[in-house]
Amino acid sequence: MDSANIFLTDEPLNVTALSEGLTANPKVGAGATFTGYVRDDGELTALELRHHPIMTQTALEQIARIAIDRFGITEILIAHRYGRMEVGEPIVHIATTAPHRRPALDAVSFTIDILKTQAPFWKREWRGDTSNWVEPTREDHDKSTQWLEGKE
Amino acid sequence: MKLAIEYFGPVGDRMGPGSDTVTLDDRSVSLESLIDRIAKQLENGEAIRDPHLRIAINDQLCGKTDILTLNDGDRIAFLSPFSGG
Numbered sequence: 001m002d003s004a005n006i007f008l009t010d011e012p013l014n015v016t017a018l019s020e021g022l023t024a025n026p027k028v029g030a031g032a033t034f035t036g037y038v039r040d041d042g043e044l045t046a047l048e049l050r051h052h053p054i055m056t057q058t059a060l061e062q063i064a065r066i067a068i069d070r071f072g073i074t075e076i077l078i079a080h081r082y083g084r085m086e087v088g089e090p091i092v093h094i095a096t097t098a099p100h101r102r103p104a105l106d107a108v109s110f111t112i113d114i115l116k117t118q119a120p121f122w123k124r125e126w127r128g129d130t131s132n133w134v135e136p137t138r139e140d141h142d143k144s145t146q147w148l149e150g151k152e
Numbered sequence: 153m154k155l156a157i158e159y160f161g162p163v164g165d166r167m168g169p170g171s172d173t174v175t176l177d178d179r180s181v182s183l184e185s186l187i188d189r190i191a192k193q194l195e196n197g198e199a200i201r202d203p204h205l206r207i208a209i210n211d212q213l214c215g216k217t218d219i220l221t222l223n224d225g226d227r228i229a230f231l232s233p234f235s236g237g
Contacts, residue, residue: 036237041170045202054211080236092237102195112237121236135236140226 002119003075004064009059010083013090018079021146028074028097032104034112036092038085041125049091051082059119067096071103078111082121113143153179153224157190161232166199166209176222183207183218206231 007018015035023031038047064076077095086089094111098104116136123134157172174193182191187207191197207214208229214220 049236050161050230052211055208055213055229055231058211116237117234117235120160120231120234122232123235133165133232134235136233140235 003068004061006057006060006064007045007074007077007079007127008051008060008081009081010028013079013081013093014104015090015093018077018093018138019095022075022077022095022097025074025097026065027099029099030104031095031097032101032108033093033095035090036052036112036140038087038089038091040087044087044125045128046087046126047085048078048087048090048124048126048131049085050122050124051080056080056120060115063118065109066114067107070110071107073098074104076107078115080115080119080121084126088095099133110147112141113147116140117125153177153220153222155190156225157180157194158172158227158229160229163199163202163205163230167194167196167230176219179222181220181222183214183216186220186222186228200230204233206233220223 010138017031021078060078064078067073067076074097077094092112092115094108096104096107098107117140125134126132154178155176156172157174159167174190176189183184193223194200208231209220210227222228
């Protein structure tokens with residue numbers, strides 16, 4: 001397996017299967033993961049994720065390479081859904097391995113924070129037959145900016 | 153020179169379904185000028201003047217101060233702010 005693994009799909013993410021194999025390297029001393037799910041707010045019936053057919057893959061590859069270089073991690077997996085998802089389904093799964101815990105954990109935090117504002121995805125919430133686009137929040141921008149300006 | 157105009161995210165709802173085609177005489181333009189010239193040729197063109205949009209040419213993001221060299225058939229994409237994860 002290459003050190004940067006990108007998995008972009010409209011099929012449900014099998015989080016357990018995705019993470020298998022990442023810790024097989026004997027020099028790995030730590031593994032860290034983050035999974036984002038479609039959250040039930042009482043009214044949400046589905047979440048729709050759209051992506052760019054070329055630029056999204058490219059952006060995820062770039063983010064993964066930056067994470068490897070910046071944190072010195074051994075391996076990274078970024079798996080992201082697109083299409084329509086029901087409440088409780090995973091949207092994104094990030095897994096890292098490294099010799100020690102801190103780079104593994106920091107690389108996961110970096111990747112999800114950067115991905116939210118730098119990877120071409122567009123999120124739409126469905127409540128029955130009506131929908132609204134989800135704009136990135138101020139917190140999303142602040143977290144991304146902190147990493148990009150080295151203030152983490 | 154003809155350019156194909158594409159939309160991604162909420163801006164696509166404001167511009168209507170599908171892509172558009174515009175014509176441009178100059179091959180070398182600033183990004184600001186390009187947006188202005190495209191907006192003037194489109195029915196709902198004001199929507200693409202939103203400063204929060206990102207612009208890509210042939211799937212490569214542009215910088216706001218870029219001077220662009222365009223070719224016939226280039227694809228200009230207007231991308232709404234990203235909201236992944």
